[in-house]
Amino acid sequence: MYLVPASAKLDRVNHVPRDPSMSSFDDAIERSSVVKGFNIVRSTREHAPELAGNAFSCGNCHLNVGQRAHSLPLVGVASRYPQFCDRENRQVGLADQVIDCAQRHLNARVDDRESQSVTDVVAYITWLSKDIPSRYLRREDPPIDPSAFVPVSELNPARGADLYAKKCSQCHGADGQGVDLAIAHPGPLWGPESWSDGGDAARIYVLASFIRRSMPLLNPGAMTDEEAQQIAAYINAQERPRYAAKQHDYRGSTIPVDAVYYKQTRARITRASTRQ
Structure with a gap:
């Protein structure tokens, strides 16, 4: 194995x-x-x-x-x-x-x-x-098929917060900073000690795919595709450290729609939310 x-x-x-x-x-x-x-x-x-x-x-x-x-x-x-x-x-x-x-x-x-x-x-x-x-x-198949992606503008951080409280806070804490589990200590999910806004984990679909197969560790894989995306949207609606060189990213390609900490993406999401 x-x-x-x-x-x-x-x-x-x-x-x-x-x-x-x-x-x-x-x-x-x-x-x-x-x-x-x-x-x-x-x-x-x-x-x-x-x-x-x-x-x-x-x-x-x-x-x-x-x-x-x-x-x-x-x-x-x-x-x-x-x-x-x-x-x-x-x-x-x-x-x-x-x-x-x-x-x-x-x-x-x-x-x-x-x-x-x-x-x-x-x-x-x-x-x-x-x-x-x-x-x-070979790369593993993605845990969430792209056909199951919920449009970012339709994800609801408030629903994500409710799901987080029920399914994640036991290990990650209500404040997202992690609970000492003796055999493990989950890292902070937001705040100054967490990953930066330029990381892969700062992308909603990337984080959701990890959550879908790996979390919660008490029962991995128990969440639905939609639940994992709502939780990821909640986590990535929080403040986190700024990646200083973010403005240089994606110079030769389009910024992914789930990279929500990039101002161009935030602007598109804001416009879409306003039209709803």
Whole structure:
């Protein structure tokens, strides 16, 4: 088994099919780097404070240290880079992606793709992509089919708030800052310690797809497509850190309709809401 199943509940939140500290390596230097990368993904602020400008860790989104199905798994990811990034309007390598993710979601200031912490995370992701069946090299199908997307202008943050209180607050708290669960501590969903307004998680459909398959950890996959989108709309209606370089995004492409923190998108949503 290379991935923890998406149906696994809270009691398996720390389980990993492949632990590099328990694995054999031909090269001691590679082993050291991979183990460090594993620890950084699991607890970023503790092991690489330069990559963590907030209370988030990579593992808050890449559940089970990137080894859980339908929770942004890192298994097989290395084989997909380099690739063209529409948002950046350029070709990016794996190290570029690690830095970009840290800047947008962990509010990190690091921009050195040769830094040891970035090198270690890349080493871990690369190790996860070695000697695995080819089916793990493909992207997973999206948890929510685009045909089921509710138009952003029709989503209701008030309904999302009600659903959040019923289905999410037990672990994430009424204030969205996370509850200490002893075996896990969910990261803040909004506020100064959460991801920035330029992150992938700041897009409603992206966040909803994660919620749909991965949450709540007490019963993953129990929500409907519509419920996940309403909750995502509520979460992404909150204040969060500003990504300073956001004005440079999507220079060569159209801003996605669910990227609600971009002023052009907000203007379109406002006009649509006014017409209703």
